[in-house]
Amino acid sequence: MSLQYISDSTGQTTGVFIPINEWNDLKNKFKGIEQEEIGVPEWQAEIVRERVRSYKSNPNQALDFNEAIDDIEDNL
Numbered sequence: 001m002s003l004q005y006i007s008d009s010t011g012q013t014t015g016v017f018i019p020i021n022e023w024n025d026l027k028n029k030f031k032g033i034e035q036e037e038i039g040v041p042e043w044q045a046e047i048v049r050e051r052v053r054s055y056k057s058n059p060n061q062a063l064d065f066n067e068a069i070d071d072i073e074d075n076l
Contacts, residue, residue, distance in 0.1 A: 001022055006015035018026070027033055055062055063071075 002019060004017040005013050006017060008014050032038070
């Protein structure tokens with residue numbers, strides 16, 4: 001892929017130029033890539049809402065992040 005990087009006056013990379021033929025190839029390979037925003041499916045949003053309700057009804061049931069990671073690592 002022949003990408004061209006775009007930089008500002010300080011040398012900081014600010015963008016990437018993709019030749020149109022390569023962009024078209026990517027769009028064919030990855031359907032929907034040109035969408036600016038991909039929505040969350042309703043079934044997935046409902047799972048998150050249910051988990052939030054569960055947490056709010058019993059916040060003491062939630063695990064500390066570091067403890068959860070330690071538990072996972074112990075079981076590997």
